[in-house]
Amino acid sequence: MTYCVGLRLDRGIIFASDTRTNAGFDNIASFRKMHVWEEKGDRVLVLLGAGNLSVSQSVVSLLTEDIADPGHDEDGRNLLNAGTMFQAARIVGEALREVHMTNGETLGPNAAAFQASFVLGGQIKGEAPRLFQIYNEGNFIEATTDTPFFQIGEHKYGKPILDRVAVPEMRMGDAAKLLLISFDSTLRSNLSVGMPIDMLIYRTDTFFVGEQSRIEADDPYFRSLSMGWSEALRDAFANIESYTNGD
Amino acid sequence: MTYCVGLRLDRGIIFASDTRTNAGFDNIASFRKMHVWEEKGDRVLVLLGAGNLSVSQSVVSLLTEDIADPGHDEDGRNLLNAGTMFQAARIVGEALREVHMTNGETLGPNAAAFQASFVLGGQIKGEAPRLFQIYNEGNFIEATTDTPFFQIGEHKYGKPILDRVAVPEMRMGDAAKLLLISFDSTLRSNLSVGMPIDMLIYRTDTFFVGEQSRIEADDPYFRSLSMGWSEALRDAFANIESYTNGD
Secondary structure, eight states, X not given: OOEEEXXXXXXXXXXXXXXXXXXXXXXXXXXXXXXXXXXXXXXXXXXXXXXXXXXXXXXXXHHHHHHHOGGGSSSOOOTTTOSSXXXXXXXXXXXXXXHHHHHHHHHGGGGGGSOEEXXXXXXXXXXXXXXXXXXXXXXXXXXXXXXXXXXXXXXXXTHHHHHHHOOTTOOHHHXXXXXXXXXXXXXXXXXXXXXXXXXXXXXXXXOSOOEEEEEOTTOHHHHHHHHHHHHHHHHHHHXXXXXXXXX | OOEEEEEEETTEEEEEEOXXXXXXXXXXXXXXXXXXXXXXTTEEXXXXXXXXXXXXXXXXXXXXXXXXXXGGSSSOOOTTTOSSHHHHHHHHHHHHHHHHHHHHHHHGGGGGGSOEEEEEEEEETTSOOEEEEEOTTSOEEEOOSSSOEEEEESOSTTHHHHHHHOOTTOOHHHXXXXXXXXXXXXXXXXXXXXXXXXXXXXXXXXXXXXXXXEXXXXXXXXXXXXXXXXXXXXXXXXHSOOOTTOO
């Protein structure tokens, strides 16, 4: 499995993804699940993929080939010439449908195992930053102020802290801390999500990738965050009054 | 959906279950998911059920009928005459298989929607308290000191806090607080789990149900716990150093 999050804030969008891929527990590998397209001064697009690796990788390859050779597609549209993020999300959805169509008939009853979903975020000149979640069927939804984040993959463990803390006014350093805590909860409870974590911070109206980092298991900040959060949770737990009916 | 937890401690076993059942979002109802069999001085058995309500209710009805009329089954075994908790878990597993067999042929391709799983815990005179998780296929596993709790239903949201805090030495009042925090996280993040919460505390070697309560949404303790926990989480979050690369 996988865990990926995109969080849209007033100051920009922050993305994080794990790197573990497994086909059964004895076949575990690391793959990059964060893909970036950048034209400095014009656009930044970030795509996070979850689900079947053959599907998500094929989608990324199609998107990349469409850019390298715009003529090979009848409409010539690609992520670098899309006029809006909405158009970009449609292009990703169409690429996903194309992969499903290509594989479709041969999968038969195993089709359910060949699912993928994506988080797409970024900014194209002329628009504010936008964030989308693209489903396996190629349809998609956009993040709003009410729900500023999207998660794909093993999203449940890390959702309670996002539900409680994520607000559009957050500073980027706090948002990065929040995503890493959400990852820490997921990593502790689910073996199929693994370090390192890829993180990317995009700041509104900069139109280039400012900060991108790969956080390894022995990263001093992540280790101190992980231990500090455990301690803080245990302290918080100890400070809440016990249930009165038991001792 | 459903959320149920059983936690086995040195001092006894604590159980909690929600009460929401839904068949689509416009058909929501409350059903008891906690079932108790007690013979004072000899045994207490508690069964929590998740999954398809028609299946889990049928299992409980079969178990109850086997007790009322021990002769109707060829072996005459039931939850009140089982010699060990292991035998009791087998009886539940067999009842579940019988329900699947009865429904089986008519379900056809919808069979996947007719799944159920159970947590069974309690104590029978002559043994220590034991806790089991029974799968849809009727097989089961037993809780150990390493993993003292079982969850069924929507278990992921509430797992991180259990993973961090649950230890066999806990006092029962703290264990009750822990389960309610785990429920609070689940309730906030998933609409299909709903109040009220049924809770039961069984204390080792008492052989009767000491404390059983239904916690409603307006319960003063639960409300203060829910607010206190949110505040404590936000404080804990604020007290962790921000990620250095962003502001």
